[in-house]
Amino acid sequence: MKNVLLKIQYDGTLFSGWQKQPELRTVQGEIEKVLTKLCCQTIEINGASRTDAGVHAYGQAATFKGDYAIPVENIKKAANNLLPEDIYILSAEEVDDDFHARFSSKGKTYEYKILYTKEKDIFSRNYYYNICKELDIEAMKKACGYFIGSHDFRAFMSSGSNVTDTVREIYDLNISVKKKSAKKKEILIEVTGNGFLYNMVRIITGTLVEVGLKKIKPEEILNIIESKNRYMAGHIAPAGGLYLKEIYFSDLQKGENI
Amino acid sequence: MKNVLLKIQYDGTLFSGWQKQPELRTVQGEIEKVLTKLCCQTIEINGASRTDAGVHAYGQAATFKGDYAIPVENIKKAANNLLPEDIYILSAEEVDDDFHARFSSKGKTYEYKILYTKEKDIFSRNYYYNICKELDIEAMKKACGYFIGSHDFRAFMSSGSNVTDTVREIYDLNISVKKKSAKKKEILIEVTGNGFLYNMVRIITGTLVEVGLKKIKPEEILNIIESKNRYMAGHIAPAGGLYLKEIYFSDLQKGENI
Incomplete structure (x- = not known):
């Protein structure tokens, strides 16, 4: 076998x-x-x-x-x-007989891609979240810090999941910006954790976008997490911008350079 | 009206x-x-x-x-x-009453996108011609020069067209390379002319790729054009890599910076 x-x-x-x-x-x-x-x-x-x-x-x-x-x-x-x-x-x-892609996994990295563009970009419709308003990247970066660590992320979980233990640890959450052309910027959100709840990365992204749009202040993130209330968090970002980037099978440490 | x-x-x-x-x-x-x-x-x-x-x-x-x-x-x-x-x-x-998108056009620019990648890239399958062999870009650039000017491009026309005047003028044909990642390079072919025959840009691209693969020598391009024989030119590059970039409605001059 x-x-x-x-x-x-x-x-x-x-x-x-x-x-x-x-x-x-x-x-x-x-x-x-x-x-x-x-x-x-x-x-x-x-x-x-x-x-x-x-x-x-x-x-x-x-x-x-x-x-x-x-x-x-x-x-x-x-x-x-x-x-x-x-x-x-x-x-x-x-691999060894007792190895299992799901149960042996120690962590995952997801990438979420946003395209800032003044005019609609039809070519990116299935691969990016198209946003035509300027985002405050510094505020978004500041907000990222509040997600790091072990928290009950119930506020960042869509309904329809039967998971009861909603504590997850986020090791790393980064935002980087790449200029694509005079009118286009790619905003990449990379998040690594020991596991993610249903739609968690997309709701974190939606919340970060609302921080970027100044609808939510960075320091409010902690209150949102503590509320454990889905309605306190931001919208769910579209599926097409999300990429499962890597599955880790060895132990990861917070702050490790991955 | x-x-x-x-x-x-x-x-x-x-x-x-x-x-x-x-x-x-x-x-x-x-x-x-x-x-x-x-x-x-x-x-x-x-x-x-x-x-x-x-x-x-x-x-x-x-x-x-x-x-x-x-x-x-x-x-x-x-x-x-x-x-x-x-x-x-x-x-x-x-626009003026006698203006017609097709008959008033003085020239067009097409862009053809090639992705050089060692491993298949599924995300680019509809938007690039994926090539996994290294291309000799200098040879391809040299070959470009032979296309410039007014020629009978019958050798670069697919059958199925009822066009009889197969003389077209190419004003400009350029190749540029952008590094996308350690293993990926984007090779962009941009061609501007007063008009193009059926599949002409895709057959020029296929021929340039064969130059890049050293199957055709750059200096053979002139013979291929002069042969007026479709079977002398290279293969037809896939449709998904081709982009109609711009239509010009004012006169273009060869060598003009467009």
């Missing part, structure tokens, strides 16, 4: 999210179809994160077990030949 | 090209539907260029005539509110 860890990239635009659902086009569903074919047996994969419809991944991780003939070193090439053009396997490697 | 010039941006990915065709989703078809609604009368628009399926536009131009109530200065906003999210009107302005 082999246990294999896949590192996967996908463009979430045309998927109803990661998780397999009958009748819908999902990332898990497409990958399982291909692996089932290659392995000549029903394969089920376990993803580290169940990304929503429209959310992208640069580095999703998933494991699957099976007793099949195809050598592990051939899986990447063989699967990529069969996969649709919006999924790409970056690597496939054999 | 008003005559209005539109400047239009579109993401060609989900369109069967510019030109209206029954049962198919086309850019012209979508815009005409919206203008017909806004103007309360059947509107037909004339585009400067009939881009193919998958080809994008930063600056397509189109004109339409009609005797309608909506003020010209309101068209941009009203149309953008109704248009699908992959089309955007950049401007709408009244």
